Amino acid sequence: MSDSVIAPPPMVTVPVVGGGHFPVRRVYCVGRNYADHAREMGADPSREPPFFFSKPRDALTLSSEVPYPPATSDLHHEVELVLALKAGGSNLSPDHTPDLIYGAAPGVDLTRRDLQAIAKKSGRPWDMAKGFDASAPIGMITRGASVDAGSISLSVNGQVRQSGDLDQMTWSAAEILSHLSSLVTLEPGDLIFTGTPAGVGPLVVGDQVDVQIAGLTPLSFTLADRSPQ
Ligand code: MN
Secondary structure (H helix, E strand, O other), rough: OOOOOOOOOOOOOEEEEOOOOOEOOOOOEOOOHHHHHHHHHHEEEEOOOOEEEEEEHHHHOOOOOEOOOOOOEEEOOOOEEEEEEOOOOOOHHHHOOOEEEEEEEEOOEEEEEHHHHHHHHOOOOHHHOOOOOOOEEEOOOEEEOOOOOOOEEEEHHHHHHHEEHHHHHHOOOOHHHHHOOOOOEEOOOOOEEEEOOOHHHHHHOOEEEEEEEEEOOOEEEEEEEOOOO
16 A cells, blocks of 8 residues: 555656557757757757756647647747657767667647747746646657658648758757766656757647658647636
């Protein structure tokens, strides 16, 4: 018998193509990892070291209906390859980090762009711009997926808004994991959103979002009215 004083929060898992569930420990995200997106955000796309932020693991959602969040009028889509780790470590060389990768999934880093702009301007944290409820739609994990090259795209209502290739990432999957492992100890169960190509833009209630990444099962969802609390 557990002696938890409240009901334990549910485990967060992501289904794996072919069967089984991947249990999630932490969710990390890389900022500005495609030069053309860095430029569209007004940043210098030079190869400065990658920077990271986090989302709570229960921000992940597998639902085909994602609620439009409160406190924003500028919700943006960012299509991203998501790495799923089967092993961890710290201070790892990029030669060794590919061995950590279990597989990959398609994901969307939903962003309250208006709150992020205020946070940037005032030097405040990004948490409420990035880590709100249901801010991380994710699809199924494909074991052994290719993470170094392949098309990545996002359409809204059938129109392509973001289109690129994983080989355009400023920092490769191996390099991202190496950098991140110098900041925190990586563990099995960690997910890493690896950044978005250009073309980010606003979503409105009713929009149908379709994500395709080469070799992965597509991810689709609709932006729904906020569910009554
Ligand atoms: Mn992002």
